[in-house]
Amino acid sequence: MPLATAERALLTERRHLTRDEALAVAQLPLDELPSLIALAHKVRLEWCGPEVELESLINAKSGACPEDCAFCSQSVRYHTGVDVYPFLDVDEILDAARATRAAGATQFCIVVAVRGPEERLLRRVLDAVDLVQRETGLEVACSLGLLTNEQAARLADAGVRRYNHNLETCRAVFPRICSTHTYDDRVQTARRASAAGMELCCGGILGLGETLEQRVDFAFELAALAPGEVPINFLDPRPGTPLADDALLSPREALQAIALFRLVLPSAWLRLAGGRERVLRELQAMGVLAGANALIVGNYLTTAGRAPHEDLALLDALGMPVADGPGEGRFVVDGTGAHARPARASIPIRVD
Numbered sequence: 493m494p495l496a497t498a499e500r501a502l503l504t505e506r507r508h509l510t511r512d513e514a515l516a517v518a519q520l521p522l523d524e525l526p527s528l529i530a531l532a533h534k535v536r537l538e539w540c541g542p543e544v545e546l547e548s549l550i551n552a553k554s555g556a557c558p559e560d561c562a563f564c565s566q567s568v569r570y571h572t573g574v575d576v577y578p579f580l581d582v583d584e585i586l587d588a589a590r591a592t593r594a595a596g597a598t599q600f601c602i603v604v605a606v607r608g609p610e611e612r613l614l615r616r617v618l619d620a621v622d623l624v625q626r627e628t629g630l631e632v633a634c635s636l637g638l639l640t641n642e643q644a645a646r647l648a649d650a651g652v653r654r655y656n657h658n659l660e661t662c663r664a665v666f667p668r669i670c671s672t673h674t675y676d677d678r679v680q681t682a683r684r685a686s687a688a689g690m691e692l693c694c695g696g697i698l699g700l701g702e703t704l705e706q707r708v709d710f711a712f713e714l715a716a717l718a719p720g721e722v723p724i725n726f727l728d729p730r731p732g733t734p735l736a737d738d739a740l741l742s743p744r745e746a747l748q749a750i751a752l753f754r755l756v757l758p759s760a761w762l763r764l765a766g767g768r769e770r771v772l773r774e775l776q777a778m779g780v781l782a783g784a785n786a787l788i789v790g791n792y793l794t795t796a797g798r799a800p801h802e803d804l805a806l807l808d809a810l811g812m813p814v815a816d817g818p819g820e821g822r823f824v825v826d827g828t829g830a831h832a833r834p835a836r837a838s839i840p841i842r843v844d
């Protein structure tokens with residue numbers, strides 16, 4: 493019954509689910525997971541089409557972050573052995589962008605481990621954005637922590653297409669995982685990025701001790717910000733962090749979460765990111781069939797990912813084309829405040 497209600501709402505009435513409707517789906521036993529996955533896949537095809545967007549990241553300034561996010565090996569407060577280096581030389585960033593292009597991805601995200609960008613760092617990021625855009629034609633995204641309105645405007649003026657700033661988890665759990673800034677600090681930066689004209693990329697990490705109900709709340713808190721993209725990471729406990737001994741989600745819990753996020757965020761790019769290899773294990777393809785339509789390819793910020801050719805081969809086997817990037821006018825805001833997406837072009841999959 494909850495699945496039939498959700499299907500009618502999303503596919504017949506073309507409306508978003510209420511929290512109660514989503515919660516009823518979440519409370520179905522995991523034995524019904526195949527039906528939930530099938531619905532999430534239908535919703536993804538109906539609202540987004542078959543394309544899958546690929547993005548790669550560069551950790552352009554690693555470690556020594558003053559914040560205390562409990563899952564993060566880049567916090568200066570934990571002894572994690574992570575690489576610590578200042579902002580990379582622009583030539584290194586350009587080399588990584590070229591490799592991204594060669595691997596078939598269309599998005600390149602410059603990430604730095606800071607609370608927020610100081611002026612000198614911001615100027616260097618803006619130089620790198622300009623160079624990568626001119627030399628590779630890639631869409632450039634940035635993830636630089638908390639922003640002021642003025643910083644957001646400068647990034648938007650420089651042509652940064654998307655700004656990533658995750659809420660990380662739901663409002664109720666956030667104080668347990670971070671004490672150096674607040675949930676509302678994060679919400680404010682997400683809103684500033686959107687207001688400046690950048691597309692918002694805003695998601696988080698599943699498996700931070702949230703209940704199933706809180707996971708649903710998290711999806712709705714994200715939906716309230718109307719993000720164009722929602723990265724879903726899974727906790728991959730890092731040695732030396734306070735969460736080092738936490739358990740991984742099971743593959744079935746992860747697939748359930750992906751499908752639930754698709755039902756609550758029907759038109760978003762739902763991007764599987766860090767932790768997917770460890771958590772989904774041999775079910776990587778199921779993640780894409782459970783409603784995800786975007787992947788991080790290559791390595792993550794501090795952990796190794798799959799080789800890009802493995803994901804390209806996976807998409808080839810699934811018959812899913814690689815999206816050619818967001819492009820101008822790709823996202824429009826419909827009357828409900830949600831993002832609706834016009835039809836997109838795609839590029840052929842390259843399997844090297």
Ligand code: SF4
Nearest residue numbers: 557559561564567605
């Ligand atoms: S998640 Fe970001 S803000 Fe938090 S400690 Fe890690 S790098 Fe710093």
